[in-house]
Amino acid sequence: MMSSAERTHLGRALCIITGASRGFGRATALDLSRIVQPGSVLVLVARSEGDLRALQAELFESEAGKAGVTVRVVVADVGEVRGLEDVVKASKEAFSPDMEHMILVNNAASLGDVSRLTKSFTDMAEVDSYLSLNISSALCLTARVLQAFPQRAGLRRTVVNITSLCAIQPFRSWVLYCTGKAGREMMFRVLAEEEPDVRVLNYSPGPLDTAMQREVRAKTADPELKESFASMFTHGQLLTCEESCAKMMKLLLEDSYTSGAHVDVFEL
Template sequence: MSSTESTDLGRALCIITGASRGFGRTIAREMSRLVKPGSALVLAARSGDDLRALQTELAESEAGKAGLVVECVVADVGQIEGLESIVKASKEAFSDDIDHVVLVNNAASLGDVSRYAKSFTDMAEVDSYLSLNVSSSLCLTASVLQAFPQRPGLRRTVVNISSLCALQPFRSWVLYCTGKAARDMMFRVLAEEEPDLRVLNYAPGPLDTAMLTEARSRTADPSIRTSFSDMFAQGQVLTCEASCAKLMKLLLEDSYTSGAHIDIYDLDTA
């Protein structure tokens, strides 16, 4: 851990899932500004059009003009073929002078929040959700760590985009809460097993995204639904940019305990 905040992420290979919109798109933009020339971004999502629009935007940015390589991978992380294509693109984007590999596990879905736990009798439905939201994160992370093993001069950082739902139960959100709790524990175990690795579970807070719109409109539990609607009405929803700035500060300072769950509201608001 460094005691002083760095001003950049180094000459980095940054792999970001769910990068086509929302928080993942913002992470891609911010990381592009914080990496040294010679860095590469591998952006994965299911929406090819949105990814390519982001790729064009980054190519025309200062970082792009300074030689930042931006690779798009149109992939479903819930499928093994999707994970394989992300790892392949990452290997191809890697060069010997890269000194930092950063994997951001951001891709996630809310699941069906219009129902309560007792309605989930279909194992295939639950398995499909867990494949996209849990299994994929473990398998992609393991594949990336194997593709870029520990060696002198190479830093490796794994970020899991977490949630308050990893810690607290929300009525009618059984799939989402289960998935987030499982992911947090997965990365806590990883931090114990791999002491050279920097692992962060970051809960970005309630963000102004399509997922929050879905939560406000489809949540079965009236009290949970009302709390989200009130939060939105009272302007308590955060922009992706504000939350992402806090995440980048955490990564630059690099003083968090590996494996820790850090919520944006745990951080100094200054």
């Protein structure tokens, strides 16, 4: 049997990626396609059908696509029950008995309103809506996927949570984002304790040059934090999704991280 140190691929895998249409999720789909074996299936989930279809076409024309890695698109809002049902249904249909690995990447998330301070959030419906998308949906999707693909001999199961420094450090005017990331990370730490056969990774990809980062620079209420991100952008200190994603792929291949641990891109 191949040791984790020698592993160059993740086997014939079913890879479910939420928020796959752009940014880090898109980079994850492209990178995973290169390190899974022929016969693998990528299930790409997002609300934007146009972006998903474009990525599907790109993967079809790639070396991985020509070698037998297939792609299924699920246009769904994972914040809705119907969306979760659609993702699980498509994943079960794509799974074949000879698959060796099930990988779920919980990437879908939102920034929330960073233009206000904590004392302004008096509307419970607004807060509940944010937490539903960023915590509840990730928990319920993960639970449904693990039930759909239970433990069995010959099947590895990996669950990835895309986390942030904000899960462990407070950022002024980012109360929703920090709360969501902290709650979500603890959820996956609990999962790692409960399910020792499941490999759980909380990966913090660092400050990425994405549309969300542009929103951060435009709307962050705290002036020092806003200036800090503006300076990072000006001085070319933001990471590309590809740079950070490559390090996450190395983690998955080596498979030597402590299950449930928070691993930051700058530690690698």
